[in-house]
Amino acid sequence: MTKKSFSRTKDRIWVGYNVFAGWLARRSMPVRKAGYGVFGLALWVAYILPGNKVRPTFGALARHSEVENTRQLFSDFVRGFCRGVNRIEQVRHGRTDAIDAMLRIPEQERLEAILQEGGAIIAIPHTHASLAMGRGLGRRYPILALVRTTGGDERRAASETEIYENLGCEYLDIRVEKPALVARRVLSALNNGRLVVGTVDRIRKAPVQPIDAERDTVRVNAFGQPIGITGWPARFGNKAGVPIIPSTIVQTKETISLHLGNSIIPDGDLPATTQRWVDELVRLVTEHPQEWTFALDKYWSRALRALE
Secondary structure, eight states, X not given: OHHHHHHHHHHHHHHHHHHHHHHHTTSOHHHHHHHHHHHHHHHHHHHHSTTOSHHHXXXXXXXXXXXXXXXXXXXXXHHHHHHHHHHHHHHHTTOOHHHHHHEEOTTHHHHHHHHHHOOXXXXXXXXXXXXXXXXXXXXXXXXXXXXXXXXXXXXXXXXXXXXXXXXSSEEEETTTSOHHHHHHHHHHHHHTTOEEEEXXXXXXXXXXXXXXXXXXXXXXEETTEEEEXXXXXXXXXXXXXXXXXXXEEEEOSSOEEEEEOOOBOOOSOHHHHHHHHHHHHHHHHHHSGGGBGGGGSHHHHHHHHTTO
């Protein structure tokens, strides 16, 4: 009974937020900034409360990233989070002109040279501006975005779908589609010279064996700890003969920049290829730790704090 009541409470909170967010997205920037500041306040409360995992997580992330001031890192994280929520809601409610103009790709010529040779996989972490970046990228290049709607709450999933429908590109919900269909669509896109873009930093407990084929999970190391991470980039990259480009997104007040990492060429060794792109993704995350939304994911938090 308690679990059901808690679920209903979460649903009611989401419905209230959904109505509020729709109203707020149509207000002026100062009003939006104040409204989304509520999220920042909640994050700061979590940071300050004794016994929480937020502060030690950011302390560990700061050390992994060689950042001297943990509090400043968290302050930058909160600012970016609120900015990202604002931009996501702008996309969801169709107010996309400004978002379209924000995208910057510092190595655009390199990306276009890669696309002249065929398709590519852009593997990104969950950052504050991942979805807003996808909107801008989808306006410039033919892409297939791999997305995952929330399971168990259809109202939340419907709200997320509103965002994906406004990305301006083809997208595929890998939570609801059958794996065989996902494989066909991804390989078709890559073989036709398109970009396949997906967030790849959702992790779980490391499998005992190098590969857990049933869960499509590969055992690798990140931040000095074993983790289980998705195998699809190395698998599809090898089958299609295309590079994996770990990347991250950095935002400012005026811009959303897609920073490309070093290309990883799959060689048929699934664990080794996966470890190489994970190493590159971790490098990018530690270069821009304030942008990494999933720093507060419970699995990543444990990995970050494991050596404390």
